Amino acid sequence: MSTQQDLDLASHKVVHDERVKEQRRLQRLLVRPEIGSLFGAIAIFVFFMVVAPPFRSPEALATVLYASSTIGIMACAVALLMIGGEFDLSAGVAVTTSSLAASMIAYNLHLNLWAGAALALVVSLAVGFFNGYLVMKTKIPSFLITLSSFLMLTGINLAVTKLVTGQVATPSVSDMAG
Template sequence: MATVTTTSEPNPPVTPPDRLAILNRLIVRPEMGALLGALVVFLFFWIITDKFLSPLGVSTWLDDASTLGIMAVAVALLMIGGEFDLSAGVMTASTALITGLLAVHAGWNVWLALAVSLIFALAVGALNGWVVMRTGLPSFIVTLGTFLALQGLNLGVTRWVTGTVQISGVRSAPGYQSAGWVFASTTNLGDARIQASVVWWIVVTAIAAVVLMRTRLGNWIFAVGGSLPTARAVGVPAMRTKILLFMTTAFAGWIVGACNLLRFSSVQANQGVGLEFQYIIAAVVGGCLLTGGFGSVVGAAIGALIFGMARQGIVFARWDSDWFNLFLGVLLLSAVLVNNAFKKRAERVHR
Protein backbone atom coordinates (compact mmCIF):
# COMPACT_ATOMS: atom_id res chain seq x y z
CA MET A 1 0.00 0.00 0.00
CA ALA A 2 1.46 3.26 -1.05
CA THR A 3 1.88 5.89 1.56
CA VAL A 4 1.50 9.51 0.78
CA THR A 5 3.99 11.71 2.47
CA THR A 6 2.93 15.24 3.08
CA THR A 7 5.45 17.90 3.68
CA SER A 8 4.35 20.85 5.70
CA GLU A 9 5.45 24.01 4.06
CA PRO A 10 7.06 26.56 6.35
CA ASN A 11 4.92 29.43 7.47
CA PRO A 12 5.28 32.43 5.21
CA PRO A 13 7.49 35.10 6.69
CA VAL A 14 5.67 37.72 8.67
CA THR A 15 5.76 40.98 6.80
CA PRO A 16 6.78 43.90 8.97
CA PRO A 17 4.26 46.70 9.21
CA ASP A 18 4.15 48.98 6.22
CA ARG A 19 5.88 52.00 7.62
CA LEU A 20 4.69 54.18 4.78
CA ALA A 21 1.07 53.21 5.44
CA ILE A 22 1.48 54.04 9.13
CA LEU A 23 3.06 57.38 8.23
CA ASN A 24 0.21 58.13 5.85
CA ARG A 25 -2.38 57.38 8.53
CA LEU A 26 -0.63 59.79 10.87
CA ILE A 27 -0.20 62.53 8.30
CA VAL A 28 -3.88 62.58 7.34
CA ARG A 29 -4.85 63.35 10.94
CA PRO A 30 -5.78 67.08 11.03
CA GLU A 31 -4.31 67.59 14.50
CA MET A 32 -0.79 66.41 13.60
CA GLY A 33 0.37 69.89 12.58
CA ALA A 34 -0.86 71.34 15.88
CA LEU A 35 0.82 68.55 17.82
CA LEU A 36 4.15 69.22 16.16
CA GLY A 37 3.73 72.96 16.73
CA ALA A 38 2.92 72.40 20.40
CA LEU A 39 6.04 70.26 20.77
CA VAL A 40 8.22 72.98 19.23
CA VAL A 41 6.73 75.72 21.44
CA PHE A 42 7.04 73.53 24.53
CA LEU A 43 10.70 72.68 23.89
CA PHE A 44 11.57 76.27 23.01
CA PHE A 45 10.24 77.83 26.21
CA TRP A 46 11.44 74.90 28.31
CA ILE A 47 14.99 75.57 27.11
CA ILE A 48 15.03 79.36 27.44
CA THR A 49 13.13 79.72 30.75
CA ASP A 50 13.57 78.05 34.11
CA LYS A 51 9.95 78.40 35.35
CA PHE A 52 8.12 77.03 32.33
CA LEU A 53 8.19 73.38 33.41
CA SER A 54 7.81 73.98 37.13
CA PRO A 55 4.50 72.78 38.68
CA LEU A 56 3.36 76.37 39.10
CA GLY A 57 4.44 77.24 35.56
CA VAL A 58 2.59 74.28 34.03
CA SER A 59 -0.59 75.07 35.95
CA THR A 60 -0.30 78.71 34.85
CA TRP A 61 -0.20 78.01 31.12
CA LEU A 62 -2.86 75.32 31.43
CA ASP A 63 -5.08 77.84 33.19
CA ASP A 64 -4.38 80.41 30.47
CA ALA A 65 -5.33 77.93 27.74
CA SER A 66 -8.40 76.41 29.42
CA THR A 67 -11.17 78.93 28.72
CA LEU A 68 -9.78 79.55 25.24
CA GLY A 69 -9.72 75.78 24.73
CA ILE A 70 -13.36 75.32 25.74
CA MET A 71 -14.44 77.87 23.15
CA ALA A 72 -11.97 76.68 20.50
CA VAL A 73 -13.40 73.16 20.64
CA ALA A 74 -16.96 74.42 20.08
CA VAL A 75 -15.83 76.81 17.35
CA ALA A 76 -13.93 73.95 15.68
CA LEU A 77 -17.11 71.87 15.51
CA LEU A 78 -18.90 74.81 13.90
CA MET A 79 -16.07 75.42 11.43
CA ILE A 80 -15.99 71.75 10.45
CA GLY A 81 -19.70 72.22 9.79
CA GLY A 82 -18.84 75.07 7.44
CA GLU A 83 -19.84 78.10 9.53
CA PHE A 84 -18.40 80.87 11.73
CA ASP A 85 -19.67 82.54 14.90
CA LEU A 86 -18.33 86.02 15.53
CA SER A 87 -20.60 86.42 18.55
CA ALA A 88 -18.82 83.66 20.49
CA GLY A 89 -16.56 86.05 22.39
CA VAL A 90 -19.20 88.54 23.45
CA MET A 91 -21.50 85.65 24.45
CA THR A 92 -19.15 84.87 27.34
CA ALA A 93 -19.83 88.36 28.69
CA SER A 94 -23.57 88.32 27.97
CA THR A 95 -24.20 85.13 29.94
CA ALA A 96 -21.99 86.28 32.81
CA LEU A 97 -23.77 89.64 32.94
CA ILE A 98 -27.22 88.03 33.02
CA THR A 99 -26.10 85.72 35.82
CA GLY A 100 -24.56 88.60 37.74
CA LEU A 101 -27.54 90.92 37.32
CA LEU A 102 -30.03 88.31 38.50
CA ALA A 103 -27.87 87.01 41.37
CA VAL A 104 -26.54 90.34 42.69
CA HIS A 105 -29.19 92.91 41.83
CA ALA A 106 -32.34 90.74 41.83
CA GLY A 107 -31.25 88.52 44.71
CA TRP A 108 -31.76 85.24 42.85
CA ASN A 109 -29.99 82.00 43.68
CA VAL A 110 -26.86 81.70 41.53
CA TRP A 111 -28.00 78.37 40.10
CA LEU A 112 -31.32 79.82 38.95
CA ALA A 113 -29.51 82.79 37.43
CA LEU A 114 -27.17 80.39 35.63
CA ALA A 115 -30.17 78.48 34.26
CA VAL A 116 -31.71 81.65 32.85
CA SER A 117 -28.42 82.73 31.24
CA LEU A 118 -28.08 79.24 29.72
CA ILE A 119 -31.54 79.48 28.19
CA PHE A 120 -30.64 82.90 26.79
CA ALA A 121 -27.41 81.55 25.27
CA LEU A 122 -29.10 78.55 23.65
CA ALA A 123 -31.88 80.77 22.27
CA VAL A 124 -29.36 83.16 20.67
CA GLY A 125 -27.41 80.24 19.22
CA ALA A 126 -30.57 78.69 17.80
CA LEU A 127 -31.58 82.04 16.32
CA ASN A 128 -28.19 82.42 14.65
CA GLY A 129 -28.44 78.98 13.11
CA TRP A 130 -32.04 79.44 12.01
CA VAL A 131 -31.36 82.79 10.32
CA VAL A 132 -28.30 81.42 8.51
CA MET A 133 -30.19 78.41 7.20
CA ARG A 134 -33.45 80.15 6.35
CA THR A 135 -31.93 83.16 4.59
CA GLY A 136 -28.80 81.64 3.10
CA LEU A 137 -26.78 84.61 4.34
CA PRO A 138 -23.14 83.98 5.29
CA SER A 139 -22.79 83.14 8.97
CA PHE A 140 -20.02 85.73 9.10
CA ILE A 141 -22.59 88.49 8.44
CA VAL A 142 -25.36 87.06 10.62
CA THR A 143 -23.17 86.54 13.67
CA LEU A 144 -21.47 89.90 13.16
CA GLY A 145 -24.90 91.43 13.59
CA THR A 146 -25.45 89.32 16.70
CA PHE A 147 -22.07 90.41 18.01
CA LEU A 148 -22.95 94.10 17.65
CA ALA A 149 -26.42 93.61 19.14
CA LEU A 150 -25.10 91.74 22.18
CA GLN A 151 -22.29 94.23 22.69
CA GLY A 152 -24.75 97.12 22.73
CA LEU A 153 -27.14 95.19 24.96
CA ASN A 154 -24.37 94.37 27.41
CA LEU A 155 -23.25 97.96 27.74
CA GLY A 156 -26.71 99.52 27.75
CA VAL A 157 -28.42 97.22 30.24
CA THR A 158 -25.45 97.06 32.59
CA ARG A 159 -25.08 100.83 32.71
CA TRP A 160 -28.86 101.26 33.09
CA VAL A 161 -29.08 98.85 36.06
CA THR A 162 -25.80 99.55 37.85
CA GLY A 163 -24.73 102.99 36.62
CA THR A 164 -21.39 101.46 35.61
CA VAL A 165 -20.15 98.92 33.05
CA GLN A 166 -19.25 96.31 35.67
CA ILE A 167 -21.09 93.88 37.92
CA SER A 168 -19.41 92.59 41.06
CA GLY A 169 -20.28 91.03 44.40
CA VAL A 170 -21.58 87.67 43.23
CA ARG A 171 -19.79 85.92 46.11
CA SER A 172 -22.46 87.19 48.50
CA ALA A 173 -25.33 85.77 46.43
CA PRO A 174 -27.15 82.62 47.60
CA GLY A 175 -25.92 79.42 45.97
CA TYR A 176 -22.47 80.82 45.26
CA GLN A 177 -20.57 78.19 47.27
CA SER A 178 -21.85 75.18 45.34
CA ALA A 179 -21.81 76.93 41.97
CA GLY A 180 -18.33 78.26 42.66
CA TRP A 181 -17.12 74.75 43.43
CA VAL A 182 -18.39 73.50 40.05
CA PHE A 183 -17.12 76.38 37.91
CA ALA A 184 -14.33 78.10 39.85
CA SER A 185 -12.77 75.73 42.38
CA THR A 186 -9.01 75.24 42.66
CA THR A 187 -7.27 71.90 43.27
CA ASN A 188 -3.80 72.06 44.77
CA LEU A 189 -1.37 69.40 43.58
CA GLY A 190 1.86 70.25 45.34
CA ASP A 191 2.89 73.65 44.02
CA ALA A 192 0.48 73.37 41.09
CA ARG A 193 -2.97 74.96 41.25
CA ILE A 194 -5.42 73.39 38.82
CA GLN A 195 -8.48 75.49 38.08
CA ALA A 196 -11.94 74.05 37.44
CA SER A 197 -11.82 75.53 33.94
CA VAL A 198 -9.01 73.09 33.08
CA VAL A 199 -11.26 70.18 34.04
CA TRP A 200 -14.11 71.65 31.98
CA TRP A 201 -11.70 71.99 29.04
CA ILE A 202 -10.70 68.32 29.21
CA VAL A 203 -14.30 67.12 29.60
CA VAL A 204 -15.63 69.28 26.74
CA THR A 205 -12.80 68.15 24.45
CA ALA A 206 -13.37 64.46 25.24
CA ILE A 207 -17.13 64.65 24.67
CA ALA A 208 -16.75 66.65 21.44
CA ALA A 209 -14.12 64.21 20.11
CA VAL A 210 -16.37 61.21 20.74
CA VAL A 211 -19.36 62.94 19.16
CA LEU A 212 -17.38 64.01 16.10
CA MET A 213 -15.59 60.73 15.42
CA ARG A 214 -17.92 58.05 16.82
CA THR A 215 -21.50 59.17 16.24
CA ARG A 216 -23.93 59.78 13.40
CA LEU A 217 -24.04 63.44 14.36
CA GLY A 218 -20.31 63.65 13.74
CA ASN A 219 -20.79 62.27 10.24
CA TRP A 220 -23.51 64.86 9.65
CA ILE A 221 -21.18 67.66 10.77
CA PHE A 222 -18.50 66.62 8.27
CA ALA A 223 -21.15 66.19 5.57
CA VAL A 224 -22.79 69.63 5.90
CA GLY A 225 -19.37 71.26 6.07
CA GLY A 226 -18.02 69.42 3.05
CA SER A 227 -20.98 69.94 0.70
CA LEU A 228 -24.36 71.14 1.92
CA PRO A 229 -26.30 70.17 -1.26
CA THR A 230 -24.80 66.68 -1.23
CA ALA A 231 -25.52 66.26 2.47
CA ARG A 232 -29.16 67.21 1.90
CA ALA A 233 -29.38 64.86 -1.07
CA VAL A 234 -28.39 61.86 1.07
CA GLY A 235 -30.82 62.70 3.84
CA VAL A 236 -28.69 64.59 6.35
CA PRO A 237 -30.84 66.92 8.51
CA ALA A 238 -28.78 69.97 7.59
CA MET A 239 -30.84 72.64 9.34
CA ARG A 240 -31.04 70.71 12.60
CA THR A 241 -27.31 69.95 12.50
CA LYS A 242 -26.21 73.55 11.89
CA ILE A 243 -28.60 75.01 14.46
CA LEU A 244 -27.24 72.53 17.00
CA LEU A 245 -23.69 73.62 16.17
CA PHE A 246 -24.50 77.29 16.77
CA MET A 247 -26.15 76.31 20.05
CA THR A 248 -22.98 74.43 20.98
CA THR A 249 -20.80 77.53 20.62
CA ALA A 250 -23.34 79.48 22.72
CA PHE A 251 -23.28 76.73 25.36
CA ALA A 252 -19.48 76.89 25.47
CA GLY A 253 -19.74 80.66 25.90
CA TRP A 254 -22.05 80.08 28.87
CA ILE A 255 -19.51 77.73 30.49
CA VAL A 256 -16.67 80.21 30.03
CA GLY A 257 -18.82 83.09 31.28
CA ALA A 258 -19.76 81.12 34.39
CA CYS A 259 -16.15 80.14 35.07
CA ASN A 260 -14.93 83.73 34.77
CA LEU A 261 -17.75 85.31 36.77
CA LEU A 262 -17.63 82.87 39.67
CA ARG A 263 -13.85 82.85 39.81
CA PHE A 264 -13.26 86.61 39.73
CA SER A 265 -16.63 87.65 41.22
CA SER A 266 -17.02 90.39 38.63
CA VAL A 267 -17.61 90.89 34.93
CA GLN A 268 -17.05 93.83 32.58
CA ALA A 269 -19.67 94.67 29.96
CA ASN A 270 -17.01 94.65 27.20
CA GLN A 271 -15.45 91.37 28.31
CA GLY A 272 -14.75 88.86 25.55
CA VAL A 273 -14.79 91.39 22.71
CA GLY A 274 -12.11 90.44 20.18
CA LEU A 275 -11.54 86.95 21.56
CA GLU A 276 -13.66 85.38 18.81
CA PHE A 277 -10.70 85.72 16.47
CA GLN A 278 -8.46 83.88 18.91
CA TYR A 279 -11.00 81.04 19.03
CA ILE A 280 -10.96 80.82 15.25
CA ILE A 281 -7.16 80.97 15.13
CA ALA A 282 -6.88 78.17 17.71
CA ALA A 283 -9.27 76.03 15.64
CA VAL A 284 -7.32 76.74 12.44
CA VAL A 285 -4.04 75.92 14.18
CA GLY A 286 -5.71 72.68 15.28
CA GLY A 287 -6.35 71.61 11.70
CA CYS A 288 -9.71 73.18 10.76
CA LEU A 289 -10.02 74.59 7.27
CA LEU A 290 -11.80 77.88 6.68
CA THR A 291 -13.79 76.15 3.95
CA GLY A 292 -15.29 73.53 6.29
CA GLY A 293 -15.55 69.75 6.13
CA PHE A 294 -12.13 69.06 7.66
CA GLY A 295 -10.68 69.46 11.13
CA SER A 296 -10.29 68.11 14.64
CA VAL A 297 -11.56 69.18 18.04
CA VAL A 298 -8.52 67.60 19.69
CA GLY A 299 -6.40 69.72 17.37
CA ALA A 300 -8.34 72.83 18.43
CA ALA A 301 -7.64 71.99 22.08
CA ILE A 302 -3.95 71.64 21.23
CA GLY A 303 -4.13 74.97 19.38
CA ALA A 304 -5.42 76.60 22.57
CA LEU A 305 -2.60 74.91 24.47
CA ILE A 306 -0.09 76.51 22.10
CA PHE A 307 -1.67 79.89 22.90
CA GLY A 308 -1.33 79.30 26.64
CA MET A 309 2.25 78.08 26.43
CA ALA A 310 3.32 80.95 24.18
CA ARG A 311 1.57 83.68 26.16
CA GLN A 312 2.94 82.53 29.50
CA GLY A 313 6.28 81.54 28.02
CA ILE A 314 6.75 85.11 26.84
CA VAL A 315 6.01 86.29 30.39
CA PHE A 316 8.45 83.79 31.90
CA ALA A 317 11.11 84.88 29.40
CA ARG A 318 10.45 88.53 30.40
CA TRP A 319 9.81 89.61 26.85
CA ASP A 320 7.51 92.44 25.81
CA SER A 321 3.98 91.02 25.53
CA ASP A 322 3.55 92.84 22.21
CA TRP A 323 5.53 90.01 20.63
CA PHE A 324 2.54 87.73 21.21
CA ASN A 325 0.61 89.40 18.36
CA LEU A 326 3.51 88.74 16.01
CA PHE A 327 3.45 85.14 17.15
CA LEU A 328 -0.29 84.91 16.42
CA GLY A 329 0.11 86.27 12.90
CA VAL A 330 2.94 83.90 12.01
CA LEU A 331 1.11 81.01 13.66
CA LEU A 332 -2.11 81.62 11.72
CA LEU A 333 -0.38 81.89 8.33
CA SER A 334 1.73 78.81 9.01
CA ALA A 335 -1.31 76.82 10.16
CA VAL A 336 -3.28 77.65 7.00
CA LEU A 337 -0.41 76.52 4.78
CA VAL A 338 0.18 73.34 6.79
CA ASN A 339 -3.52 72.46 6.91
CA ASN A 340 -3.90 72.83 3.15
CA ALA A 341 -0.88 70.58 2.63
CA PHE A 342 -2.25 68.00 5.07
CA LYS A 343 -5.65 67.98 3.37
CA LYS A 344 -4.12 67.48 -0.08
CA ARG A 345 -2.03 64.61 1.29
CA ALA A 346 -5.13 63.10 2.90
CA GLU A 347 -7.02 63.30 -0.41
CA ARG A 348 -4.17 61.50 -2.20
CA VAL A 349 -4.04 58.77 0.47
CA HIS A 350 -7.81 58.16 0.34
CA ARG A 351 -7.88 57.77 -3.45
Protein backbone atom coordinates (compact mmCIF):
# COMPACT_ATOMS: atom_id res chain seq x y z
CA MET A 1 0.00 0.00 0.00
CA SER A 2 1.10 3.48 -0.62
CA THR A 3 1.74 5.95 2.15
CA GLN A 4 -1.17 8.13 1.00
CA GLN A 5 -3.59 5.21 1.41
CA ASP A 6 -2.13 4.46 4.84
CA LEU A 7 -2.67 8.08 5.87
CA ASP A 8 -6.29 7.99 4.57
CA LEU A 9 -7.05 4.82 6.52
CA ALA A 10 -5.36 6.11 9.66
CA SER A 11 -7.26 9.40 9.59
CA HIS A 12 -10.64 7.67 9.02
CA LYS A 13 -12.64 7.84 12.24
CA VAL A 14 -14.97 5.02 13.22
CA VAL A 15 -18.40 6.32 14.15
CA HIS A 16 -20.32 4.28 16.70
CA ASP A 17 -24.08 4.40 16.28
CA GLU A 18 -26.21 2.60 18.86
CA ARG A 19 -28.93 1.99 16.23
CA VAL A 20 -26.74 -0.35 14.20
CA LYS A 21 -24.72 -2.03 16.92
CA GLU A 22 -25.06 -5.75 17.42
CA GLN A 23 -27.73 -6.72 19.94
CA ARG A 24 -28.43 -9.98 21.67
CA ARG A 25 -31.47 -11.97 20.55
CA LEU A 26 -33.46 -11.30 23.74
CA GLN A 27 -32.66 -7.59 23.58
CA ARG A 28 -33.84 -7.43 19.92
CA LEU A 29 -37.06 -9.17 20.92
CA LEU A 30 -37.80 -6.85 23.85
CA VAL A 31 -37.39 -3.62 21.87
CA ARG A 32 -40.05 -4.58 19.31
CA PRO A 33 -43.24 -2.48 19.74
CA GLU A 34 -45.62 -5.45 19.51
CA ILE A 35 -44.06 -7.10 22.57
CA GLY A 36 -45.61 -4.43 24.80
CA SER A 37 -49.02 -5.25 23.34
CA LEU A 38 -48.43 -8.95 23.88
CA PHE A 39 -47.46 -8.42 27.52
CA GLY A 40 -50.51 -6.18 28.00
CA ALA A 41 -52.84 -8.82 26.52
CA ILE A 42 -51.31 -11.53 28.72
CA ALA A 43 -51.65 -9.32 31.81
CA ILE A 44 -55.34 -8.64 31.07
CA PHE A 45 -55.98 -12.33 30.43
CA VAL A 46 -54.32 -13.33 33.71
CA PHE A 47 -56.19 -10.58 35.58
CA PHE A 48 -59.58 -11.83 34.41
CA MET A 49 -58.63 -15.45 35.04
CA VAL A 50 -57.90 -14.54 38.68
CA VAL A 51 -60.72 -12.05 39.33
CA ALA A 52 -63.64 -13.55 37.37
CA PRO A 53 -64.19 -17.31 37.82
CA PRO A 54 -66.81 -17.50 35.01
CA PHE A 55 -64.09 -16.30 32.63
CA ARG A 56 -62.33 -19.66 33.10
CA SER A 57 -65.14 -21.65 31.45
CA PRO A 58 -64.83 -22.96 27.87
CA GLU A 59 -68.04 -21.12 26.94
CA ALA A 60 -66.50 -17.78 27.98
CA LEU A 61 -63.38 -18.54 25.94
CA ALA A 62 -65.56 -19.36 22.92
CA THR A 63 -67.40 -16.05 23.33
CA VAL A 64 -64.14 -14.08 23.56
CA LEU A 65 -62.69 -15.86 20.52
CA TYR A 66 -65.88 -15.28 18.51
CA ALA A 67 -65.89 -11.56 19.28
CA SER A 68 -62.16 -11.35 18.56
CA SER A 69 -62.56 -13.07 15.20
CA THR A 70 -65.14 -10.62 13.92
CA ILE A 71 -62.89 -7.68 14.79
CA GLY A 72 -59.71 -9.50 13.80
CA ILE A 73 -60.82 -10.32 10.27
CA MET A 74 -61.45 -6.66 9.54
CA ALA A 75 -58.27 -5.65 11.39
CA CYS A 76 -56.16 -7.85 9.08
CA ALA A 77 -57.42 -6.03 5.99
CA VAL A 78 -56.94 -2.61 7.58
CA ALA A 79 -53.45 -3.62 8.73
CA LEU A 80 -52.50 -4.58 5.17
CA LEU A 81 -53.60 -1.16 3.98
CA MET A 82 -51.60 0.55 6.72
CA ILE A 83 -48.51 -1.48 5.84
CA GLY A 84 -48.93 -0.18 2.29
CA GLY A 85 -49.08 3.38 3.59
CA GLU A 86 -52.83 3.83 3.06
CA PHE A 87 -55.68 4.31 5.51
CA ASP A 88 -59.35 3.26 5.37
CA LEU A 89 -61.77 5.23 7.51
CA SER A 90 -64.81 3.61 5.91
CA ALA A 91 -64.03 0.06 7.04
CA GLY A 92 -66.27 0.19 10.13
CA VAL A 93 -69.31 1.62 8.38
CA ALA A 94 -68.72 -0.73 5.42
CA VAL A 95 -69.24 -3.64 7.83
CA THR A 96 -72.54 -2.08 8.90
CA THR A 97 -73.50 -1.56 5.25
CA SER A 98 -72.82 -5.19 4.38
CA SER A 99 -74.74 -6.50 7.40
CA LEU A 100 -77.68 -4.23 6.59
CA ALA A 101 -77.53 -5.35 2.96
CA ALA A 102 -77.51 -9.02 3.99
CA SER A 103 -80.46 -8.72 6.35
CA MET A 104 -82.53 -6.40 4.15
CA ILE A 105 -81.95 -8.42 0.98
CA ALA A 106 -82.79 -11.69 2.73
CA TYR A 107 -85.84 -10.34 4.54
CA ASN A 108 -87.38 -7.98 1.98
CA LEU A 109 -86.76 -10.21 -1.05
CA HIS A 110 -87.73 -13.34 0.94
CA LEU A 111 -84.43 -15.02 0.13
CA ASN A 112 -82.40 -17.48 2.11
CA LEU A 113 -80.00 -15.80 4.55
CA TRP A 114 -77.03 -17.29 2.68
CA ALA A 115 -78.18 -15.64 -0.56
CA GLY A 116 -78.43 -12.34 1.30
CA ALA A 117 -74.91 -12.84 2.67
CA ALA A 118 -73.57 -13.56 -0.83
CA LEU A 119 -75.21 -10.44 -2.24
CA ALA A 120 -73.89 -8.42 0.73
CA LEU A 121 -70.40 -9.66 -0.13
CA VAL A 122 -70.89 -8.25 -3.63
CA VAL A 123 -71.93 -4.90 -2.07
CA SER A 124 -68.82 -4.93 0.15
CA LEU A 125 -66.54 -5.73 -2.75
CA ALA A 126 -68.13 -2.90 -4.73
CA VAL A 127 -67.47 -0.43 -1.90
CA GLY A 128 -63.84 -1.56 -1.69
CA PHE A 129 -63.42 -1.36 -5.47
CA PHE A 130 -64.98 2.11 -5.50
CA ASN A 131 -62.57 3.36 -2.82
CA GLY A 132 -59.54 1.79 -4.50
CA TYR A 133 -60.50 3.01 -7.96
CA LEU A 134 -60.96 6.59 -6.75
CA VAL A 135 -57.66 6.58 -4.87
CA MET A 136 -55.76 5.24 -7.87
CA LYS A 137 -57.41 7.40 -10.54
CA THR A 138 -57.70 10.73 -8.72
CA LYS A 139 -54.48 10.49 -6.68
CA ILE A 140 -56.42 11.98 -3.76
CA PRO A 141 -55.14 10.59 -0.43
CA SER A 142 -56.98 7.49 0.77
CA PHE A 143 -57.78 9.29 4.03
CA LEU A 144 -60.03 11.76 2.18
CA ILE A 145 -61.59 9.22 -0.19
CA THR A 146 -62.49 6.84 2.62
CA LEU A 147 -63.72 9.68 4.83
CA SER A 148 -66.16 10.65 2.09
CA SER A 149 -67.13 6.98 1.66
CA PHE A 150 -67.71 6.77 5.40
CA LEU A 151 -70.09 9.73 5.30
CA MET A 152 -71.87 8.55 2.14
CA LEU A 153 -72.35 5.01 3.47
CA THR A 154 -73.68 6.32 6.78
CA GLY A 155 -76.28 8.41 4.95
CA ILE A 156 -77.14 5.58 2.56
CA ASN A 157 -77.58 3.15 5.47
CA LEU A 158 -80.02 5.48 7.22
CA ALA A 159 -81.89 6.54 4.09
CA VAL A 160 -82.36 3.08 2.59
CA THR A 161 -83.44 1.40 5.83
CA LYS A 162 -85.85 4.25 6.53
CA LEU A 163 -87.22 4.11 2.98
CA VAL A 164 -87.62 0.33 2.83
CA THR A 165 -88.65 -0.55 6.38
CA GLY A 166 -90.05 2.74 7.68
CA GLN A 167 -87.52 2.67 10.52
CA VAL A 168 -83.75 2.73 10.87
CA ALA A 169 -83.45 -0.89 11.98
CA THR A 170 -83.95 -4.25 10.31
CA PRO A 171 -85.93 -7.28 11.49
CA SER A 172 -84.25 -9.94 13.59
CA VAL A 173 -82.09 -12.42 11.70
CA SER A 174 -83.54 -15.27 13.78
CA ASP A 175 -86.88 -14.83 11.97
CA MET A 176 -85.36 -15.39 8.51
CA ALA A 177 -84.95 -18.61 6.54
CA GLY A 178 -81.52 -20.22 6.55
